[in-house]
Amino acid sequence: MQRITVLLGCVLLAVTIGVGLRMARDGRMALPPAVTLPPDAPLPEPKAVTRECVTHARWNLAKLYGAEGPSHRFVSVTPVTAQIWKVRGELLGLKNGRVTLYLYECLNGPGGPGVNIHPRPSGTP
Secondary structure (H helix, E strand, O other): OHHHHHHHHHHHHHHHHHHHHHHHHHOOOOOOOOOOOOOOOOOOOOHHHHHHHHHHHHHHHHHHHOOEEEEEEEEEEEEOOOOOEEEEEEEEEEEOOEEEEEEEEEEEEOOEEEEEEEEOOOOOO
16 A cells, blocks of 8 residues: 555656646746836926926825836826926836836926826727
8 A cells, every 4th residue: 555655656746747847848937028118208398397297196106006107108298377287198007017007197286296197998099
């Protein structure tokens, strides 16, 4: 009885090692390709306002969605009044290895910037 148990254990070990070696040879155990994101877009004028809005949008992205936004692109920067600017842009958010596009709109007012951020609906360009 002990011989059969030892023999079955050895066969099981050999099969496990063989399957692992075959998977490694076929590349099925290879790591997925690394996610690379484009560099940040340059800050348009007024740079202080756009920098503050991007910083606030990234903070809100982390707070609301638990994602980091390492790459952004501006869509538009328009003056609302002489002191208030409306900044619209996109953040590429990274969470658990998945990349999601988040649209944001920022208004810098007297009390600081206010940001509305949400993921882009799937199926839209």
